[in-house]
Amino acid sequence: xxxxxxxxxxxxxxxxxxxxxxxxxxxxxxxxxxxxxxxxxxxxxxxxxxxxxxxxxxxxxxxxxxxxxxxxxxxxxxxxxxxxxxxxxxxxxxxxxxxxxxxxxxxxxxxxxxxxxxxxxxxxxxxxxxxxxxxxxxxxxxxxxxxxxxxxxxxxxxxxxxxxxxxxxxxxxxxxxxxxxxxxxxxxxxxxxxxxxxxxxxxxxxxxxxxxxxxxxxxxxxxxxxxxxxxxxxxxxxxxxxxxxxxxxxxxxxxxxxxxxxxxxxxxxxxxxxxxxxxxxxxxxxxxxxxxxxxxxxxxxxxxxxxxxxxxxxxxxxxxxxxxxxxxxxxxxxxxxxxxxxxxxxxxxxxxxxxxxxxxxxxxxxxxxxxxxxxxxxxxxxxxxxxxxxxxxxxxxxxxxxxxxxxxxxxxxxxxxxxxxxxxxxxxxxxxxxxxxxxxxxxxxxxxxxxxxxxxxxxxxxxxxxxxxxxxxxxxxxxxxxxxxxxxxxxxxxxxxxxx
Amino acid sequence: xxxxxxxxxxxxxxxxxxxxxxxxxxxxxxxxxxxxxxxxxxxxxxxxxxxxxxxxxxxxxxxxxxxxxxxxxxxxxxxxxxxxxxxxxxxxxxxxxxxxxxxxxxxxxxxxxxxxxxxxxxxxxxxxxxxxxxxxxxxxxxxxxxxxxxxxxxxxxxxxxxxxxxxxxxxxxxxxxxxxxxxxxxxxxxxxxxxxxxxxxxxx
Numbered sequence: 001x002x003x004x005x006x007x008x009x010x011x012x013x014x015x016x017x018x019x020x021x022x023x024x025x026x027x028x029x030x031x032x033x034x035x036x037x038x039x040x041x042x043x044x045x046x047x048x049x050x051x052x053x054x055x056x057x058x059x060x061x062x063x064x065x066x067x068x069x070x071x072x073x074x075x076x077x078x079x080x081x082x083x084x085x086x087x088x089x090x091x092x093x094x095x096x097x098x099x100x101x102x103x104x105x106x107x108x109x110x111x112x113x114x115x116x117x118x119x120x121x122x123x124x125x126x127x128x129x130x131x132x133x134x135x136x137x138x139x140x141x142x143x144x145x146x147x148x149x150x151x152x153x154x155x156x157x158x159x160x161x162x163x164x165x166x167x168x169x170x171x172x173x174x175x176x177x178x179x180x181x182x183x184x185x186x187x188x189x190x191x192x193x194x195x196x197x198x199x200x201x202x203x204x205x206x207x208x209x210x211x212x213x214x215x216x217x218x219x220x221x222x223x224x225x226x227x228x229x230x231x232x233x234x235x236x237x238x239x240x241x242x243x244x245x246x247x248x249x250x251x252x253x254x255x256x257x258x259x260x261x262x263x264x265x266x267x268x269x270x271x272x273x274x275x276x277x278x279x280x281x282x283x284x285x286x287x288x289x290x291x292x293x294x295x296x297x298x299x300x301x302x303x304x305x306x307x308x309x310x311x312x313x314x315x316x317x318x319x320x321x322x323x324x325x326x327x328x329x330x331x332x333x334x335x336x337x338x339x340x341x342x343x344x345x346x347x348x349x350x351x352x353x354x355x356x357x358x359x360x361x362x363x364x365x366x367x368x369x370x371x372x373x374x375x376x377x378x379x380x381x382x383x384x385x386x387x388x389x390x391x392x393x394x395x396x397x398x399x400x401x402x403x404x405x406x407x408x409x410x411x412x413x414x415x416x417x418x419x420x421x422x423x424x425x426x427x428x429x430x431x432x433x434x435x436x437x438x439x440x441x442x443x444x445x446x447x448x449x450x451x452x453x454x455x456x457x458x459x460x461x462x463x464x465x466x467x468x469x470x471x472x473x474x475x476x477x478x479x480x481x482x483x484x485x486x487x488x489x490x491x492x493x494x495x496x497x498x499x500x
Numbered sequence: 501x502x503x504x505x506x507x508x509x510x511x512x513x514x515x516x517x518x519x520x521x522x523x524x525x526x527x528x529x530x531x532x533x534x535x536x537x538x539x540x541x542x543x544x545x546x547x548x549x550x551x552x553x554x555x556x557x558x559x560x561x562x563x564x565x566x567x568x569x570x571x572x573x574x575x576x577x578x579x580x581x582x583x584x585x586x587x588x589x590x591x592x593x594x595x596x597x598x599x600x601x602x603x604x605x606x607x608x609x610x611x612x613x614x615x616x617x618x619x620x621x622x623x624x625x626x627x628x629x630x631x632x633x634x635x636x637x638x639x640x641x642x643x644x645x646x647x648x649x650x651x652x653x654x655x656x657x658x659x660x661x662x663x664x665x666x667x668x669x670x671x672x673x674x675x676x677x678x679x680x681x682x683x684x685x686x687x688x689x690x691x692x693x694x695x696x697x698x699x700x701x702x703x704x
Contacts, residue, residue, distance in 0.1 A: 065591070069629035070669050074588035114689045118682030125675050127668055198627050199669025207681070214685045221692055233700060 017228065024479045025228035026158035030165050038225045039156045045224050046105075046149040047169040049113055049216035053142035054176025055183060056120045056209040057085055058277070060136060062184045062296065063202045067132070070199045077129050082278045083405055084133050085140040090398045092144035097391020100151040101249045101384075104232030106224040109148035113217035116142040120210035124203035142213065147394045149173060151387050154379040155227055159484050160318060163329070163376030167314020170375060171306045171368070177277055178303025180209070181296060244384070244473070252463050253388025258381045261433045262374060262389075263396025268430040269337050269370035271400020272344070272423060276367075277303060278401075279409050280360070283416045288353045298357065302364050309365045313372020325489030326380065326442035333373040334434040334445065340366035341431065344424030348417045367427075371397075380439070380484060383477045384463040442487050449488075456481035527646050528596045535568055536650025537561050538577070538637050546663045550626040554579075554662070556608055558637045558650060559617035571647055572613040572639040577620060578604035580651070582661045585631035598646055604636055613639060630666040 018036035019027040027039040034040040060067060064078060073081075092112070099108035119138035126132045153165040187208050191201040226232045236243045253259060281299035284290050290298075313336070320328035343363035350356050374393065381389045404426070408419035438444035440454035460481040464474040541555040556577055560569045580603045586592045594603045606628055609620040634653040638646045653660045 068589075068591075069627075070666065072630045072666070075590060076588055111689060114685050117685045121678040121682045121685075124678050125670055127670060197667075197669065199667055200671060200674070203669055203674055207677075210681065214681075217685075218688070218692075233696070237700065 021228065022158045022483045024158070024476065024483060026156060026483070027228075028158045028160055030157065030161045030168075032168070037223075038228050042152055042156050042224055043165060043169060045216075045220050046109070046145075046152050047172040049109065049213075049220055050145045050149045050169065050173030051176040051179070052209065052212045052216045053113060053116075053145045054173055055180040056116075056213050057140050057143055058177045058180045059120070059184050059206060059209045060085075060123070060132075061278075062181045063188060063205065066188070066198055066202045070202070071126065071128060071132055073129060073132070077132075079405075079410065081133055081136045083402055084137040086143070086274055086398050086401045088137045088140035089143040089146075090395045090402070092141040093147050093395035093398065094388070094391040096144035096147040097151070097253070097385075097387035097389070097394070098246065098250055100148050100387035100390070101253075102244060102246055102387075104226035105148040105152035105155065105387075106220055106226045106231060109145050109152070110217045110220040110224070112144055112148070113142060113213055113220070117210050117214045117217065120206055120213060123206045123210075143398070144391075144394070146170065146173065147387065147391045150375055150378065150390045150394070152226075154386055154390070159379075159486050160322070162379050163314040163317035163321070163372070164311065165314070166375040166379070167317070167372035168311040170314075171308070171310025171372065174273075174306040174310060174368075174371075175304060178300045178306065181300035181303070183208075249385050250388055253382060253385030253392065256382050256385070256389065258437050258439075259389040259392045260396075261437055262378060262381070262393045263399070265333070265337065265431055265434055266371070266374050266393045266397040267400020267403070268427045269340065269367050269374065270394075270397035271402075271404055272340075272427060273364075273367055273371065274398070274401035275404045275409065275423070276364070278405065279416065279419075283420070284353075284356070287417065288356070290353075298360070302360065305361065305364045306368050309368030310372040312365075313369035313374075314376055315372075316369065317373045317376025321376070321487060321489070323490050326377070326439055326487040327445065327448075328489065329373065329376050329487075330434055330437055330445050333370060333377060334431055336366055336373055337370035337431040337434075338428055340370055341424045341427030344427055345421045346424075348419070348421030348424065377437075380487060382463060383460050383480045439487075442489075456484050456487075460484075527598045529598055529601065529649070530596055532638075532646055533568075533648045534650060535561050535564055535648045536575075536637050536639060538635055538650045538652045540635050540652045540660070540662065542662045546665045547624060549624045549628045549664055549666050551624070552664075553621050553623050554608070554635070555619060555621045556635050556637075556652075557617060557619045560615070561650075569613070569615065569639070569648075571641045573642045574610065574640045574644075575613050575618070575637055576610045576640065577608040577635060577637045579606040579608055579628065579633050580604035580636050582632040582634055582653070582657050585633070608635065624664055626667050628664050628666060630664065632661045632663050634661050 017025065017027070017039070018034065019029050019031060019039055022028050030043075031040060035044060060081070067073070068078060096108055096112060116139060119135050119141075123132075123135040123139065126135050149169045150166050153169050154162055157165040184205060187205045188201055191204050192198060196204060227235065229235060277299065280302055281295040283295075284298050285295040316332055316336075317329050320332045324331070340363060343359055343366055347356065347359045347363050350359055375390075378390055378393055379386065404423055408414055408423055409416070414422065435445045438447060439459065440450040441456050441459050443449045457478065460477040461469070461474055463477065468474060536558055537560070538556065538558045541557070543552060547554070558575065558577060560572075581592045583594075586594060586603070592602050592605070595601045606625060608622045611618060611620075634651055634657060636649060636651040639648040641647045651657075
């Protein structure tokens with residue numbers, strides 16, 4: 001019997017999906033301009049809602065010149081609020097990962113988005129440092145939708161395109177962080193023009209991101225769907241999907257060492273990205289004497305580069321995987337992230353404005369591409385605990401941001417340029433553990449696949465114990481194992497096909 | 501030969517323009533004469549932005565020889581941050597170079613210079629933030645450059661300061677709207693869950 005890695009399943013019923021699908025009904029093609037349910041519709045719902053969450057979380061920074069006068073904040077207060085905004089998401093991302101595994105991305109993400117919208121509405125009544133810190137902290141929880149985005153895409157799209165889909169959804173969501181630097185000042189200026197006074201206008205402005213966030217949450221509930229075949233609850237009732245236990249899912253996820261290595265390395269691509277978002281405007285303003293507006297536009301452009309860089313990372317991961325499989329994905333990730341670190345070191349050393357901007361752009365491209373490449377590897381680490389792995393990795397990104405800001409960019413111990421160069425060195429060092437990631441069925445960076453017979457089925461079914469297998473709980477993982485055979489790369493795949 | 505003389509000319513003109521630029525627009529506070537006397541009068545306690553008034557009086561120091569003020573054409577009176585309000589706030593930093601100085605950000609009055617003592621009563625603008633302040637007056641010459649100044653406090657900026665409390669910017673309608681929208685979002689979410697559960701039960 002000929003075994004192909006992706007099958008268009010010939011079923012007794014007519015094919016009911018607009019896109020070609022594999023045996024799990026995951027789409028094997030990514031058509032950007034389609035809105036077809038359920039695959040592409042889920043894609044558009046997830047990136048748009050993630051974009052709205054990013055807009056809300058970073059809505060305060062562009063309006064800080066007004067807010068700091070209204071609430072009487074010092075520079076230290078502003079720094080702490082920035083750290084608070086990314087701290088909340090650390091545990092929220094891990095919790096979100098588990099929630100996705102148990103309840104499905106539709107319920108999990110819509111609930112989080114709608115439950116954090118009040119924090120954005122209530123920002124408009126903040127009247128002191130404490131209330132400001134609290135609203136930024138709770139609004140930051142909404143960044144956990146990153147995890148549900150990646151989980152959802154990994155559940156809807158199959159191995160050959162999962163990197164691309166994750167990269168585009170993640171990148172276009174991250175765009176919100178750059179777009180908000182342009183949206184909020186515009187909204188604020190419009191409200192001022194309509195006659196509101198400055199200290200009131202900024203408060204009214206926050207209703208815009210809050211409303212967008214609420215609407216996107218409801219759109220997910222109304223139009224979204226967890227899996228190609230339906231929602232978790234429906235599938236669990238009809239017996240097509242087994243309800244899993246929290247403890248099992250969680251334990252299985254956190255005991256997989258690959259998730260922790262990826263958490264560390266993601267802290268030094270995405271965490272670095274968040275850190276730069278917070279400090280780069282001030283860096284250009286102070287070191288090169290630019291106007292605050294100009295420095296702000298440079299800060300925005302760093303975030304806006306995500307529209308291309310992160311998707312390119314995902315596309316690159318999938319392209320490399322076609323030829324070299326998982327080993328290619330790992331090598332690409334290590335090379336790109338290390339080069340990002342090198343350019344970061346250089347950024348701190350250059351003294352001229354033009355050269356700084358050029359190096360910053362190159363650095364941003366490498367760092368954001370590395371983010372995309374990371375989530376080309378994550379979907380394969382675990383199938384049963386995909387959410388937990390995504391959550392741990394995503395949370396690691398935020399931890400990296402908090403740590404880096406605390407070590408290098410708080411107080412006056414290091415100048416900003418020295419801090420940036422040291423951060424670059426840390427990126428290079430913290431990317432080395434990628435060399436330790438090893439999949440018995442596919443290999444790692446330096447070792448080939450295990451000489452003993454090791455298949456995708458062995459790896460994914462080892463997540464279930466014999467009782468669970470008897471009950472048939474592992475069926476979905478079995479299908480995924482079959483579909484993930486493309487991660488062997490072309491040469492190995494040919495020999496596998498010929499052998500059977 | 502022609503090239504070197506052309507280069508020499510370019511260098512000379514660059515140097516000249518730099519020197520001109522040096523003289524023009526690069527005025528330091530420390531280079532100004534402190535000839536104006538400025539006094540402020542406010543009510544006791546913390547002043548409220550948008551409501552309370554500051555009365556400022558300024559004039560040239562009469563004990564100085566006459567003719568000191570011959571170049572003064574206009575006077576601008578400004579509200580300035582005191583050092584305690586500048587701490588840990590780089591956007592209010594005092595810099596000697598006047599065009600980069602951010603100490604005085606609010607204009608109280610701008611008048612043509614008059615030899616007699618002038619007063620202005622200023623209702624504190626609503627956008628003034630909560631801080632401790634003093635008042636400074638700059639005298640400008642016909643070219644619009646600062647030539648002299650005076651302030652209502654001493655050189656260390658520690659005496660005769662007054663506090664202003666900003667408006668909060670909050671309104672009752674805004675408070676109600678934000679609470680209502682938040683409540684609506686949460687209630688709708690739980691309403692959704694309930695409907696889904698009912699639909700699930702009825703379809704069985």
